Amino acid sequence: MRSDAALGKALKQLRKITDVTQEDFGLVSSRTYISTVERGLKSPTLGKIEQLAAVLGVHPLALLTVAYMDRLTPKEVERTTGLLRAQLLALVDRK
Numbered sequence: 001m002r003s004d005a006a007l008g009k010a011l012k013q014l015r016k017i018t019d020v021t022q023e024d025f026g027l028v029s030s031r032t033y034i035s036t037v038e039r040g041l042k043s044p045t046l047g048k049i050e051q052l053a054a055v056l057g058v059h060p061l062a063l064l065t066v067a068y069m070d071r072l073t074p075k076e077v078e079r080t081t082g083l084l085r086a087q088l089l090a091l092v093d094r095k
Contacts, residue, residue, distance in 0.1 A: 005040030010067035012038040018056050025055050
């Protein structure tokens with residue numbers, strides 16, 4: 001599993017891409033909380049990840065996926081989503 005810092009880095013990266021400020025999370029979290037997550041000092045729950053993703057306008061899996069990617073590039077998106085797709089389809093086939 002990646003460190004809390006990877007999720008924080010992903011949050012910050014997506015926040016900048018979507019032009020969202022730390023203050024824009026005001027209805028779901030304080031600016032201080034967002035800052036501590038971005039610095040890897042706190043780890044949000046799944047419920048909080050859903051709320052943060054909603055403010056960013058992305059699916060919660062997008063935030064988690066970016067945390068597990070080495071770089072946010074088209075090639076890395078294809079590699080990571082291809083791997084995820086194959087694993088999910090294999091799980092569905094086991095049912």
